[in-house]
Amino acid sequence: MTLDQDYIDCYSKDFSKRICDNHFTNKKRISGQEIIELSASTQLNLMVIRELFEDWQKQVDSFTQNPYFDYSASMVKEALASFMNVLSRAISIEKSDFEPLLTKAVAKTLHLAIEPVSFMERTLEELTKDPASQIKELKKYIKWHRAAWEPAADDLAADPGNLFWKQKLYEGFEKEVDESMQPVVLLDPFQEILPLDFKRLVTEVSETIVAQVEPEVIEEEKVVSSHYIIEEETKEEIQGNDSSEKEGIETIDPAIVWAKFDTEENPYMKGSIAQLKEGMGINQRIMFTKRLFQGNPDLMEQAIIELDETESFYEAIDLLNHSFVKSLNWDIHSDEVMELLQLIFRKYDSE
Structure with a gap:
């Protein structure tokens, strides 16, 4: 699944214009309390506040870089904190400044709703300065999926140098x-x-x-992999090379897999992608990490990078066979392997 950024941008602008036109009809400014009550979506309202304070923090950071004053002095820090606290209760924004702020918040809220794993991973990765304090603030503003991402955020706060928080993030969303x-x-x-x-x-x-918008299209019990399952007769045709068979590990025959996918009529099969990540949905990312790469997100990322560097479908499959199928003991007939093969096919199907 790939978000259509052009549609998101257009929708966010149109949505924000409607909200602003309605609010500023008889008002010149909007207050902090009015932002909190801006829409029926509490998450959107909080995202606006977060955007406001993030922009404000950037200004403060720039302000405190002045070389002529010691902003690290305890008295200065206390005075600055008191000033920011007072100012936070005096939010007053004109329409021309508020509308672009709202537009950004709408776009981010859409991302959070549709692709929460990638949104939270990116958001947490950006917390480079005092992660513990920033995560404490983050919990105030991002309420959706909190039970899924909070354990990973706490791990990051406790040990910023340890990347295992990413694995916990994937696991959290998988359990949701x-x-x-x-x-x-x-x-x-x-x-x-x-x-x-x-x-x-x-x-x-x-x-x-x-499943919710068009339930009649989806067959029951085929939510994740119904579009990618290879028929049983085709599975029987996929054979490994002689050395793999001797080792008891079956490898992937690229010619057979290509022929199968090339004749597939399912619309989800079509459409070239430049990079494998472009066609990788949240469910797939979690599934690949857990079932193909031993729960190690870094190993999966490295595999995707190496696959993207290959120059043909056959070279990519050869890489899979020699670097992953054997060493990780993959079942090449599994749905997760088939889905990964389909992504690789889509990368090269225009050749």
């Missing part, structure tokens, strides 16, 4: 079963302001969204 956290449910308040076109929001509609 709260139906109220589904994208369609989360974004329902947006529909009251400006209807969302979910088919335009993502270039490939995720199974989660489709």
Whole structure:
């Protein structure tokens, strides 16, 4: 699943214009309390506040870089904290300044709803200065999926140099079963302001969204991998080379796999991608990490980088066979392997 950034940008601007036109009809400014009550989506309102304070923090950071004064002095730090506390209760923004701020917040909220794993991973990676303090602030403003991402954030706060927080992040979202956290449910308040076109929001509609918007299209018990399953007769044809068979590990035959995918009629199979990540959805990323790369996100990232550097489908499959299929003892008939092969096929299907 890939988000359509052009649609998100257009929607965010139109949405923000509607909100602002309504609020500023009889008012010249908007206050902090009015932002908190801006829409029926509490998360969006908090995201606006977060954008406001992040922009403010950048100004403060720039201000405190002045070489003529010691901003690290305890009295200065206390005075500055007191000043910021007072100023935070005096938010007053004109329409021309508020509308672009809201537009950014809408776009980020859409990302959080549709691709929460990548959004939170990127957000946490950006916390380079005093992560513990920043994460404490983050918990105030990002309420969606908190049970899934908070353990990873706490690990990052405790040990910023340890990257295992990423694994905990993936595991947290994999365990999340709260139906109220589904994208369609989360974004329902947006529909009251400006209807969302979910088919335009993502270039490939995720199974989660489709299951709720068009339930009749999806067959039961085939949510994650129904589009990628290779028929049983084809599975029987995929054979490993002689040395692998002697070792008891079957490898992938690129010719057979290419022929199968090349004749596939399913629309999810079509559409070239320049990089494998472009076509990789949240569910796939979690699944690949856990089931193919032993729960190690760094190992998966390295594999994707190496696969993207190959120059042909056959070279990519050769890399899989020699670097991963054997060493990690993959079942090449598994759905997760088939989904990875499909992504590789899409990278080279225009050749």
